[in-house]
Amino acid sequence: MSPRTVAFSRTRLTELMVPSFANFGGKVHGGIILSLMDKVAYACASKHAGAYCVTVTVDGVEFLQPVEVGELLSLDATVHYVGNTSLVVGIKVTSENIKTNKVKHTNNSFFTMVAKDDNGVPVKVPELELSNPHEMRHFVTTIKRNKVKREAQARIQKEHDDFIPKEDFVLLDKQRCTITFDKDASYTQE
Numbered sequence: 001m002s003p004r005t006v007a008f009s010r011t012r013l014t015e016l017m018v019p020s021f022a023n024f025g026g027k028v029h030g031g032i033i034l035s036l037m038d039k040v041a042y043a044c045a046s047k048h049a050g051a052y053c054v055t056v057t058v059d060g061v062e063f064l065q066p067v068e069v070g071e072l073l074s075l076d077a078t079v080h081y082v083g084n085t086s087l088v089v090g091i092k093v094t095s096e097n098i099k100t101n102k103v104k105h106t107n108n109s110f111f112t113m114v115a116k117d118d119n120g121v122p123v124k125v126p127e128l129e130l131s132n133p134h135e136m137r138h139f140v141t142t143i144k145r146n147k148v149k150r151e152a153q154a155r156i157q158k159e160h161d162d163f164i165p166k167e168d169f170v171l172l173d174k175q176r177c178t179i180t181f182d183k184d185a186s187y188t189q190e
């Protein structure tokens with residue numbers, strides 16, 4: 001299997017934000033944008049892999065600015081990293097006001113996808129050819145992000161497992177919550 005360039009699977013999806021996409025506040029539903037992100041991630045990953053891909057994790061979704069009905073949303077996807085059967089697709093979302101041509105950056109996200117064969121078994125994906133320092137930066141940053149993520153997940157799991165109500169009441173001192181149960185109530189983990 002020969003390596004594939006980043007350019008080979010680069011994918012742009014552009015969609016007009018029609019009134020049926022609006023929420024009760026008149027802005028575009030976050031779920032509509034997430035669905036389009038999943039679609040472009042799938043197209044980009046599957047093109048690189050030459051196989052169907054499934055979404056495993058989504059990182060970094062944060063809507064920085066609202067998207068208005070009538071704007072033109074563009075989603076630019078490139079492969080940032082490949083493992084054996086998994087690959088990470090970076091997506092940049094921008095939204096353009098058609099009348100003023102003003103473009104705003106709404107978010108960057110990272111979709112981990114796994115390639116599968118017709119029986120649903122993960123299959124190896126081609127290596128990624130890195131043609132410039134920019135592409136190398138994406139690859140290396142993904143390795144580092146994955147490491148930080150694994151460490152953070154392990155830490156959060158430990159905090160969850162180590163929960164002892166009597167010791168953690170102090171953390172609620174300045175929080176906006178009210179305790180309505182007996183602070184001496186016994187606790188057993190579910």
Ligand SMILES: CC(C)(COP(=O)(O)OP(=O)(O)OC[C@H]1O[C@@H](n2cnc3c(N)ncnc32)[C@H](O)[C@@H]1OP(=O)(O)O)[C@@H](O)C(=O)NCCC(=O)NCCS
Pocket residue numbers: 054055056057082083084085086087112114122
């Ligand atoms: C993703 C999935 C294939 C992993 O299955 P698995 O039996 O754990 O397979 P493996 O252990 O061989 O892992 C396959 C790859 O997924 C990666 N992976 C699995 N879980 C992961 C996670 N939580 N985060 C990042 N990568 C993950 C593994 O690192 C491995 O990558 P590599 O081959 O590049 O090293 C399986 O959990 C699945 O099919 N999930 C459902 C996906 C889906 O249907 N998504 C659509 C939304 S419903």
